[in-house]
Amino acid sequence: MSLAAGRPYLAIPGPSVMPDAVLQAMHQPAPNIYEGDIVTMVQAMVPDLRRVAMTEGKVAIYISNGHGAWEASLANVVSPGEKVLVCVTGRFGNGWAEMAEGLGIEAVRLDFGTKTGIDAARLEEALRADTGHSYKAVLFSHVDTASSLRNDPRPLRAALDAAGHPALLMADCIASMACEEFHMDAWGVDIAVTGSQKGLMVPPGLAFIFVNRRAEEARRAMPRVSRYWDWTPRLDPEFFYQFFGGTAPTHHLFGLRAALDLLHDEGIEHVWKRHQTLARTIWAACEAWGSDNGAMRLNVADPALRSHAVTALGLGERNGSALRQWVARNAGVTLGIGLGMATEEDPKGEGFFRIGHMGHVNAHMVLGMLGTLEAGMRAIGVHHGPGGLEAAARVVASG
Numbered sequence: 389m390s391l392a393a394g395r396p397y398l399a400i401p402g403p404s405v406m407p408d409a410v411l412q413a414m415h416q417p418a419p420n421i422y423e424g425d426i427v428t429m430v431q432a433m434v435p436d437l438r439r440v441a442m443t444e445g446k447v448a449i450y451i452s453n454g455h456g457a458w459e460a461s462l463a464n465v466v467s468p469g470e471k472v473l474v475c476v477t478g479r480f481g482n483g484w485a486e487m488a489e490g491l492g493i494e495a496v497r498l499d500f501g502t503k504t505g506i507d508a509a510r511l512e513e514a515l516r517a518d519t520g521h522s523y524k525a526v527l528f529s530h531v532d533t534a535s536s537l538r539n540d541p542r543p544l545r546a547a548l549d550a551a552g553h554p555a556l557l558m559a560d561c562i563a564s565m566a567c568e569e570f571h572m573d574a575w576g577v578d579i580a581v582t583g584s585q586k587g588l589m590v591p592p593g594l595a596f597i598f599v600n601r602r603a604e605e606a607r608r609a610m611p612r613v614s615r616y617w618d619w620t621p622r623l624d625p626e627f628f629y630q631f632f633g634g635t636a637p638t639h640h641l642f643g644l645r646a647a648l649d650l651l652h653d654e655g656i657e658h659v660w661k662r663h664q665t666l667a668r669t670i671w672a673a674c675e676a677w678g679s680d681n682g683a684m685r686l687n688v689a690d691p692a693l694r695s696h697a698v699t700a701l702g703l704g705e706r707n708g709s710a711l712r713q714w715v716a717r718n719a720g721v722t723l724g725i726g727l728g729m730a731t732e733e734d735p736k737g738e739g740f741f742r743i744g745h746m747g748h749v750n751a752h753m754v755l756g757m758l759g760t761l762e763a764g765m766r767a768i769g770v771h772h773g774p775g776g777l778e779a780a781a782r783v784v785a786s787g
């Protein structure tokens with residue numbers, strides 16, 4: 389029988405669970421947009437956003453989803469006909485490359501597959517070979533949400549420096565911001581993009597571009613930038629409230645204010661640690677279920693390369709889809725579909741699924757979700773090794 393009535397858990401990698409505080413903050417009449425609370429509220433949000441990205445740089449807010457952030461970031465620093473180098477570690481790297489191509493930019497891809505992350509030595513080699521410095525930027529996903537690989541930005545910065553290459557280092561932090569440890573300035577990232585609906589716990593519709601001085605210089609050297617995407621007016625905290633390019637996204641901003649309060653009340657370092665511990669909880673269960681000839685496999689074998697915000701995993705044959713359907717119908721848990729994981733034996737990637745564990749997620753949600761997965765595997769008849777829930781409880785107990 390279905391036991392799904394009750395509070396559901398949307399365990400997909402974005403949109404993420406919305407905190408009640410965010411929902412309540414958004415539930416209010418339309419404000420005066422010319423003066424008063426909302427103007428001061430937005431100005432005060434800038435330092436709080438910069439503290440999430442760990443940067444002394446500036447931030448531009450757009451009314452868009454992550455795809456808009458992808459396009460806006462490129463439109464400000466790369467002209468049509470110029471080149472970027474894209475490090476691909478799953479579906480999302482290709483997505484940013486395609487966005488570049490849509491702008492008439494040549495996107496040269498370095499594809500590292502979906503299992504092992506970016507090889508900084510190969511990146512360095514490609515940069516050294518570019519003796520004319522034709523690449524304006526190196527693009528990568530901090531977390532690729534399809535493969536659930538996490539790419540450390542530091543070796544990439546080191547590769548650029550070792551090759552003496554002036555390209556900007558541009559990070560897609562849409563799945564990772566406010567989930568994964570990230571220090572934009574200390575790690576040498578020039579441009580970081582993110583969206584509102586993952587670690588920031590606000591509905592989809594706001595995008596953020598963090599830029600350092602080098603990125604601003606690159607923008608100044610551009611002959612022309614489309615009026616709507618131009619970040620210049622948006623970077624000025626005195627004025628940017630008026631520069632949403634039209635009416636400000638009032639209620640998303642109310643929600644964001646509440647979300648930033650949650651993040652900074654908890655402490656951003658603690659937020660990162662919570663994500664790490666909950667991710668280890670999930671891995672421990674899944675590894676136990678994969679033991680003893682169990683069917684479950686984490687996509688990324690090396691824990692050091694795994695995201696703490698999303699986990700891609702396989703259950704063989706079409707069992708990823710079957711499990712997703714069972715837990716949605718019977719237990720109120722919605723899992724993510726496998727993305728970009730099709731193989732010859734599994735052309736639709738139905739063996740795969742993903743667990744989103746980003747944002748407003750705590751121990752009881754994760755333990756409940758894992759208990760539900762075990763019930764689902766029993767119900768659909770998937771063989772799994774013993775001790776998954778015990779292993780998970782042990783991680784939570786030891787913190």
Ligand SMILES: *Cc1c(COP(=O)(O)O)cnc(C)c1O
Pocket residue numbers: 402453454455456480529531532533560561562563583592
């Ligand atoms: C979700 C996501 C995107 C796309 O964001 P949308 O808001 O869906 O456009 C891009 N990159 C990564 C890494 C993501 O996780």
